[in-house]
Amino acid sequence: MNLKDEFKAAVISLKEDDPGFEPLALEIFRYQAEQNPIYKAFLKNLDIDPLKVSHLEKIPCLPISFFKNHTVVSGQIEVQHIFESSGTTGSQNARHYISDLPFYEFLSLKSFEKIYGSVTDYHILALLPNYLERDSSSLVYMVKGFIYNSFSTDSGFYLDEIGELLYRLKSLLQNTSRKVLLMGVTFALLDLAEGDFNLDFLRKYEDRLVIMETGGMKGRRKELLREEVHQILSETFFTQKIHSEYGMTELLSQAYSTGDGWFQASPSMKVLLREINDPFTYLPSFSLGTTKANSKSYGKTGGINVVDLANIDSCCFLETQDLGSFSEDYSKFKVLGRFDNSDVRGCNLMVM
Incomplete structure (x- = not known):
């Protein structure tokens, strides 16, 4: 060694x-x-x-x-993959050269499960539109690993298919016993929250639905305080707590907030x-x-x-x-x- x-x-x-x-x-x-x-x-x-x-x-x-x-x-x-930040138009993107993907996969899964328990307890629905449009996102790579290890054929990514996402969300909550993790970039969750959708069915499933924002407006919306974002999302999705993930291209570890705005870092x-x-x-x-x-x-x-x-x-x-x-x-x-x-x-x- x-x-x-x-x-x-x-x-x-x-x-x-x-x-x-x-x-x-x-x-x-x-x-x-x-x-x-x-x-x-x-x-x-x-x-x-x-x-x-x-x-x-x-x-x-x-x-x-x-x-x-x-x-x-x-x-x-020996570079296996390059994680690259999305940045904004005209900005220089950060590049993180990765030579041990299994190490990253293991640690990221361990960090999540330390807070939330086994990923096999969840169906994972990922609303990460701008990240999905490129193959160099560390967030997408991490969530792919979570989905794979969840052993749920109902888990998956969504780009702009909001109707399909909500149909799948309702079906999973009504017909399965697992929890559902809806993990999304902030602007996409806000777009969903402010859309013309009937989300009343969520009232009955607060104990089984985890809404997690990963940050990110990307110039698509006016910047808001995290407290403002969480208030909008909690009212729309009928849940008292909005969870958060803190990570970035330059880091291989993550921190999570279980709904109070305070992040707990991985070991x-x-x-x-x-x-x-x-x-x-x-x-x-x-x-x-x-x-x-x-x-x-x-x-x-x-x-x-x-x-x-x-x-x-x-x-x-x-x-x-x-x-x-x-x-x-x-x-x-x-x-x-x-x-x-x-x-x-x-x-x-x-x-x-």
Whole structure:
């Protein structure tokens, strides 16, 4: 087993709040600091000696914009697939070079099932129109894996066939015992919610229907606060909770919200919040040695940095352009929007 395989085995074995996360992250950091040319140059320009970095919060995070203009890879890889962001007209798309699809498939399924239980408990209906129009979407690839592993011949993707989607949804709720996961990009779910459709049949099935938005207006609609989106969807679909998925092209791990707006990261992923005006200073958190009683960062907005240990073949330490805040016990995070000068992305929502 080579070093990368040892890292991947260690990542797969991580549990929630695993004390082994930080030492593993530091090991991978030193590996990528040497074997990733782009990250190595980034650290050199910051005058960072990797051997002197001894804490997770001291690891510099690479801006995700580097994925647009550079090939961000660690070591020698044999590319199996390229995940590419959709972007907007005239924008440069990010590209994530993938050399171990089974590893991604396993981790993404594990992350989902940790929150929602086995995918075999669900029929999965995916409303991802603009993503389906290209074969490089990491979201589509992930959901394909969920559908395959659900062993449901009634699961599937929908582009613009809204009538067929609703017919299938009603039939599954009325005639099967499984739950139904309706997973959609935000603008498509809003289009469905505001369409001339009779959805009264959903009133009886709140306990079996999970509505999950994945973010994304793509310039198709006016940007809304996530709370506004969820209110519209919950009223239309007769459910108190709208679930959410947080992921992006540059990440191989995901986080999920079960309806309260607070995301729980997978065991392979940790979120840190940086000061808005200082990318190298973090807001206090439990991982920085504070307690709920004396911390002043609860409820404060910061830039989201992600340590995604699934990114062994690219870069695990990323500075996103998303804004977020911590829950009171620091176990979850909320996505509040994006920096004003950042590109419109799939998860873009307005800042409160």
